[in-house]
Amino acid sequence: MPSKKALIRRPSPRLAEGLVTHVARTEVDLDRAVKQWEAYAEALRTHGWETVEVDPADDCPDSVFVEDTVVMYKNVALITRPGAQSRRSETIAVEETVASLGCSVNWIWDPGTLDGGDVLKIGDTVYVGRGGRTNAAGVQQLRAAFEPLGARVVSVPVSKVLHLKSAVTALPDGTVIGRIPLMDTPSLFGRFLHVPEDSGSHVVLLGGHKLLMAASAPKTAELFADLGYEPVVVDIGEFEKLEGCVTCLSVRLRELYA
Numbered sequence: 390m391p392s393k394k395a396l397i398r399r400p401s402p403r404l405a406e407g408l409v410t411h412v413a414r415t416e417v418d419l420d421r422a423v424k425q426w427e428a429y430a431e432a433l434r435t436h437g438w439e440t441v442e443v444d445p446a447d448d449c450p451d452s453v454f455v456e457d458t459v460v461m462y463k464n465v466a467l468i469t470r471p472g473a474q475s476r477r478s479e480t481i482a483v484e485e486t487v488a489s490l491g492c493s494v495n496w497i498w499d500p501g502t503l504d505g506g507d508v509l510k511i512g513d514t515v516y517v518g519r520g521g522r523t524n525a526a527g528v529q530q531l532r533a534a535f536e537p538l539g540a541r542v543v544s545v546p547v548s549k550v551l552h553l554k555s556a557v558t559a560l561p562d563g564t565v566i567g568r569i570p571l572m573d574t575p576s577l578f579g580r581f582l583h584v585p586e587d588s589g590s591h592v593v594l595l596g597g598h599k600l601l602m603a604a605s606a607p608k609t610a611e612l613f614a615d616l617g618y619e620p621v622v623v624d625i626g627e628f629e630k631l632e633g634c635v636t637c638l639s640v641r642l643r644e645l646y647a
C-alpha cells in the first residue's frame with residue numbers, strides 16, 4: 390500500500406566537522422543550518438509527507454545526511470555500511486526506526502561498504518555508484534538483497550563526485566538529469582537531460598509534478614518549470630558546504646505494509 394513517510398534526522402551540534410572530500414572546507418553556520426533543516430522538513434510536510442525523525446546522533450557530524458544510512462526497495466530497508474568509518478554508527482538508530490515502522494530489514498556486511506547517496510532508483514532499475522564510498526562487495530550485496538525482489542541492478546563508476554546522486558537523479562518520467570562533466574559514463578543512462586547548474590542535478594520527487602530542489606539552482610528550476618514541473622525550492626546552503634544536497638536529507642518510504 391502506498392505510504393508517504395519520510396525519515397529525517399536533526400543536525401548534530403558537531404555538523405561543522407562533517408566530512409568534505411571534493412570541495413574546500415568553508416565555515417558552517419550551525420544556527421542557519423538548523424533553520425534550513427526545519428524549512429526542508431516543513432516543505433516535505435506541506436507537500437503531503439509525514440516526517441519521521443530518527444533519534445539524533447549528536448556525536449556524528451554527518452548524521453543529518455540520513456539518506457546514506459538506508460536504502461529502501463519495496464518494503465525492505467537495506468541498512469548500509471557507510472564507506473566513511475566516522476559514519477558507521479549512524480545506522481544504529483536508523484535500523485531501530487525502520488524496524489519500528491514495519492520494514493523488513495537487511496544489511497550490508499563487512500567487507501561491503503555502501504552509501505545510500507550512491508543508489509538511484511528509477512522504477513525497478515537500481516543504479517549503484519561504485520566510487521569513493523561504495524565498494525564492489527557493497528554492490529554485490531545490494532544485488533543479492535534486491536534482485537530477488539525484482540530489481541535490475543546497474544553498477545556505474547563514480548570518480549568525480551562524492552556519490553552517484555551528487556551527479557545525477559531522475560525526473561518523475563524516468564529522465565535522468567545531471568551534469569555531463571560530473572559523470573564518468575553518461576552513456577550508461579538512457580534518456581538524459583543536461584542541466585545548467587551542478588546542484589540542479591538533484592531533485593526529490595514529492596509526488597505529481599512537484600520537485601524539491603535547492604535554491605542554488607535557479608536556472609534549472611526555470612528549465613523544469615518550463616517543462617511542466619513545479620519546483621519546490623529550499624535553501625540548503627549550509628549543507629551544500631559539506632557536499633550535501635536535497636536528496637541526502639531524507640529517505641522516502643513509499644511502500645510500507647504496516
Ligand SMILES: NC(=O)NCCC[C@H](N)C(=O)O
Binds near residue numbers: 407457476636
Ligand atoms: N547522500 C549524500 O549526498 N550525502 C552527503 C554526505 C555529505 C557528508 N559530508 C559526507 O561526506 O559523507
